[in-house]
Amino acid sequence: MSWELNSDRPIYTQLIEQIELKICSGVYPLGSKLPPVRDLAQEASVNPNTMQRALARLENDGLLYTHRTSGRFVTEDRNMIKQVKNRLVQEHIQGFLEKMLRLGFDHEEILSAISAIMEAKK
Amino acid sequence: MSWELNSDRPIYTQLIEQIELKICSGVYPLGSKLPPVRDLAQEASVNPNTMQRALARLENDGLLYTHRTSGRFVTEDRNMIKQVKNRLVQEHIQGFLEKMLRLGFDHEEILSAISAIMEAKK
């Protein structure tokens, strides 16, 4: 459940997405310390360089920060995390709607199709 | 609107998806003839080899067939197209739900979030 990586997209982008998700969903809480790069890399069965690449990007985005030798931490800016979460929600919904509309579904049909699958999953 | 290609995934897989979509949505109708590989490639600003690769895969899946020198055609099997369409719908909905659930939304919240965005788009 923890690290799901496909080969159909660059691994480092998938890592970025999954770490973002862990932060937004509280798996890595606000201000908490992350495991060392090497540990994360092993956990995800990935080369340390690749994990480093993802972390550097997230740090560049302001979602993480580094204390040179004591480790990496999740931002303490509650608002920034909220914004990221909103961005993700928007992207997911927009993308989904776009795909369904292209397949010929109208708004009503989309809602009922989702409801049907939700029912089936209960 | 016609060919939207990113650099974050292999182009040939994106071509496959978009051609599938064109078939399912009737842009390339049942049994109709497709433009020549070279034309499609130019249309999508892609190397003919890359377009060929996508088409070969779709042919392998049975969605297209070839008359050696007169061109490529969409299958005449209405049922097969329906199945592909259903598969796509399932994938889109499942993927979307998965992402939203991981972000902490429950079923009810998902539906209302979508409805809100639908309203905003009217």
Added chain:
DNA sequence: ATTATTGTATTAAACGCTTAATACAATAAT
């Protein structure tokens, strides 16, 4: 019969991603 159009195959080069193997730099822990 000849020509044009179609799909297909081949070879080489360029590019980005990933891994591997190291090494270095800074500082926390002892």
Added chain:
DNA sequence: ATTATTGTATTAAGCGTTTAATACAATAAT
């Protein structure tokens, strides 16, 4: 002071995707 832990940087190799440039094969069009 020494050691261990952390992030970071470097170099080389392998791999898949994409492009480019050609050539071939089969048949429809003329």
